[in-house]
Amino acid sequence: MNLPPLVQSFVLHFGEMGSRWGINRTVGQIYALLYVSPQPLCADEIVEALGISRSNVSMSLRELQAWNLVLLKHLPDDRRDFFTTPDDVWQILRTLAEERKKREIDPTLSVLREILMQKPGNDDERFAQERMAEMHGLIERLTTWYDDVKQLDTDRLAMLLGLGSRITKLLEAKDRIVSIGRRKPAAREREE
Amino acid sequence: MNLPPLVQSFVLHFGEMGSRWGINRTVGQIYALLYVSPQPLCADEIVEALGISRSNVSMSLRELQAWNLVLLKHLPDDRRDFFTTPDDVWQILRTLAEERKKREIDPTLSVLREILMQKPGNDDERFAQERMAEMHGLIERLTTWYDDVKQLDTDRLAMLLGLGSRITKLLEAKDRIVSIGRRKPAAREREE
DNA sequence: CATTAATTTCAGAAATTTCTGAAAATTCTA
DNA sequence: TAGAATTTTCAGAAATTTCTGAAATTAATG
Numbered sequence: 001m002n003l004p005p006l007v008q009s010f011v012l013h014f015g016e017m018g019s020r021w022g023i024n025r026t027v028g029q030i031y032a033l034l035y036v037s038p039q040p041l042c043a044d045e046i047v048e049a050l051g052i053s054r055s056n057v058s059m060s061l062r063e064l065q066a067w068n069l070v071l072l073k074h075l076p077d078d079r080r081d082f083f084t085t086p087d088d089v090w091q092i093l094r095t096l097a098e099e100r101k102k103r104e105i106d107p108t109l110s111v112l113r114e115i116l117m118q119k120p121g122n123d124d125e126r127f128a129q130e131r132m133a134e135m136h137g138l139i140e141r142l143t144t145w146y147d148d149v150k151q152l153d154t155d156r157l158a159m160l161l162g163l164g165s166r167i168t169k170l171l172e173a174k175d176r177i178v179s180i181g182r183r184k185p186a187a188r189e190r191e192e
Numbered sequence: 193m194n195l196p197p198l199v200q201s202f203v204l205h206f207g208e209m210g211s212r213w214g215i216n217r218t219v220g221q222i223y224a225l226l227y228v229s230p231q232p233l234c235a236d237e238i239v240e241a242l243g244i245s246r247s248n249v250s251m252s253l254r255e256l257q258a259w260n261l262v263l264l265k266h267l268p269d270d271r272r273d274f275f276t277t278p279d280d281v282w283q284i285l286r287t288l289a290e291e292r293k294k295r296e297i298d299p300t301l302s303v304l305r306e307i308l309m310q311k312p313g314n315d316d317e318r319f320a321q322e323r324m325a326e327m328h329g330l331i332e333r334l335t336t337w338y339d340d341v342k343q344l345d346t347d348r349l350a351m352l353l354g355l356g357s358r359i360t361k362l363l364e365a366k367d368r369i370v371s372i373g374r375r376k377p378a379a380r381e382r383e384e
Numbered sequence: 385c386a387t388t389a390a391t392t393t394c395a396g397a398a399a400t401t402t403c404t405g406a407a408a409a410t411t412c413t414a
Numbered sequence: 415t416a417g418a419a420t421t422t423t424c425a426g427a428a429a430t431t432t433c434t435g436a437a438a439t440t441a442a443t444g
Binding site for chain 4: 216217218244245246247248251271
């Protein structure tokens with residue numbers, strides 16, 4: 001590996017974290033490298049920079065494309081493929097959230113739904129099904145919320161995050177806010 | 193493996209998803225089994241139910257304890273350890289979020305901070321550092337928000353989620369809400 | 385304190401994942 | 415369409431992770 005020390009630390013860290021993030025070392029390293037590169041890189045430049053085989057680069061880039069984490073670019077009069085990452089970090093965040101949901105949440109949601117359709121054969125199965133219903137309910141709430149939030153444009157999303165601890169005051173005032181939506185005064189849902 | 197079909201599907205699914213969630217098959221299966229079991233189970237009951245070795249159960253339970261995902265129980269006049277999961281799914285969610293942050297986010301944040309302290313040697317390094325600063329900034333915003341939200345009690349958290357798409361209207365009305373905190377009318381921050 | 389019950393440790397076996405080199409396929413150019 | 419450039423595929427090698435059985439450790443009991 002032949003990289004400026006500062007970049008090398010970053011790339012190596014992404015490689016090490018790879019397994020915790022559900023990708024492998026090479027995929028992590030390539031992503032990190034592309035992320036901090038001022039220009040798009042072609043496969044051979046990645047081979048050169050990371051000191052790994054050409055075929056590994058090919059497969060790893062394919063994996064990154066499956067995650068929608070890299071962009072394919074073409075330079076005039078050059079038929080090689082060049083790769084970058086999107087440069088808006090908010091966009092990267094959205095993609096990451098979406099892809100992880102697809103891989104880590106959705107399959108479980110669908111298994112749960114399927115099991116919940118079945119009829120329990122005894123008390124233990126009934127109990128198990130109730131537990132699964134609780135899990136299913138929670139995941140549904142979370143994903144519904146996520147589906148709403150991801151519609152927000154970046155400014156609004158930043159605003160939501162920026163709200164920070166003031167979120168509490170906002171929730172205290174929820175009734176009033178909700179009533180704007182309904183155009184009618186709302187009944188208090190919970191008192192302090 | 194000798195389990196009611198409905199439980200078996202659930203356990204096998206958690207086993208398969210294990211690798212995507214950063215745990216291994218056995219750990220996933222044991223967690224699933226404990227989650228749907230009406231009573232706490234001891235190690236040998238897990239061995240029996242899942243058909244795996246005693247030592248594997250021991251190591252996997254240790255791993256689950258490191259994640260704070262299981263509780264140790266003792267029955268009177270029985271010196272064996274019995275295990276369950278917390279029964280409040282919201283509590284499970286909090287634990288999961290906390291542990292994943294600790295394993296998947298915090299190390300990166302600290303590496304980024306360290307790299308950002310260094311002095312770039314040339315233009316490429318300067319560019320790389322700027323990119324890392326963007327990433328660092330975003331992660332900081334997200335974790336600050338998370339730190340605030342996790343303080344909320346479950347009712348408030350549920351309320352926040354329940355807000356769903358109305359979050360937009362709420363954000364439109366943000367000025368007014370924030371002004372409650374400041375006890376003064378606020379200037380409009382952005383117009384539509 | 386010897387015995388028994390329960391749990392943990394750990395070296396190596398088994399399984400899985402990652403990576404490579406060589407060959408095949410694709411795509412452009414003359 | 416032959417040839418050159420580039421990318422992809424894939425069988426097996428290498429590395430890593432997971433799992434097991436046997437031995438060691440811990441802790442309670444008589």
